[in-house]
Amino acid sequence: MSLIMDLHSAAKHHLKGCKRSSSLRLAANILAVDCGLKPCFLYDSGAEDVLQLQSYLQELHHIGFIQGPLHIVNMAGTILILSVPRVASYLVMLLHTGELHVVDVSATLRNPEVLAQDGLRTIQAQLSDLLTHLTPYKSELPGTISVADIPSPEWNLCTIFGFLLHYPVVYWFDTTRNFENCLSFTPLKHVTVETTCATIGLHKLPLYSFTIPESVYHTVQLFLEAWTESLRRTFSGQHHFRDLNVTMETVILPAVSL
Template structure:
């Protein structure tokens, strides 16, 4: 109970929306990043000053919830909290292999399809720039909570964030004309991963949620299987979360925000 009180107090000191449920869920998300269950957390729980988020995460370390180091990265007014060693290792292997699995969901298409090679080379170059940035923070000592802003005028952030979040396959769409996509009313496989944060006493924390169009699902199934096995291995190597549950269901949605 003392930890729960401390976590709620830390959130109230630094952040907006300081209800107890909010504070515990946010702390559990950051703990999942710190222990490696997640590579990155995209902070979309309301607009916050990045320095306030940094002070909040530093207090989580002082409380003893997290070890660190963690990196708080601001990209186009979006904040991501990143496990740098995990992200650097993953991106380096991804770029070295050249095996980028990107699904083109541009609004001009009738159906989603895998991206062409020239598009993948552009994305690979952008990921290399991101890796260069993150590598400079890799040697930070435990407890270090670094902060930075990264300009990215030509990046498709849906794609870059998908890789940072370590989704097995990510979306890309042509932003030259608009920011729409061809996913509305398209059958999708939705993958949701839930777990219990026993350290905080929080049930049904959603640590991953992403979709894959059914039209490419069979092609990507070996990749999804490898992703699931890797997640299970990481889960078995930590002690803060229990009861991993992976739910796969087919959905058709009138609108899909990316």
């Protein structure tokens, strides 16, 4: 109970407008990054700047809730909290193998389709640039909470965020035309991963939530299965979370925001 009170107090002190009901969920997501269950968390809980969030994470370390180091990134006004060693390792693997599973959902298409090779080469170059930005923060000491702005000119942030969040399949669309997509009323496999944060007794915490168009599912099914098995192995190597639950259902939505 003392830990829960400390977490509530930290959120109230550093994050203006953070509701008590959401403070534990926020803390649990940060803990999931800290213990390696996911490399990155997209923070959209408020309008805080990175320095306020930095002071919040520093207090989480001070009370012994996280170990760090963690890195806070601002990309075009979107804030992400990430473990640089894990993100960097993942990006190096992607660039080495070239195994990028990207689905083109541009509004000009009738149906989603696997992105052409030219598009993949462009994304590889962007991921290489991102890795260059992150590399100086790979060897920070435990407890360090670093911050940085990363310029992202001409990047499709939907795609870049998908890789940072470690989705097995990510979306791309042609931003030179518009920001719409062709996913409306398209059958999608919706994958959700939930768990219980035993450290603070928080149930049904969403770790991952993403979709894969049924029309391309057969091309990525084996990779998704490997991704799920890797997640289960990582899960078994930590003690903060228990009861991992991976589900998949087919959904058809009138509109999909990316």
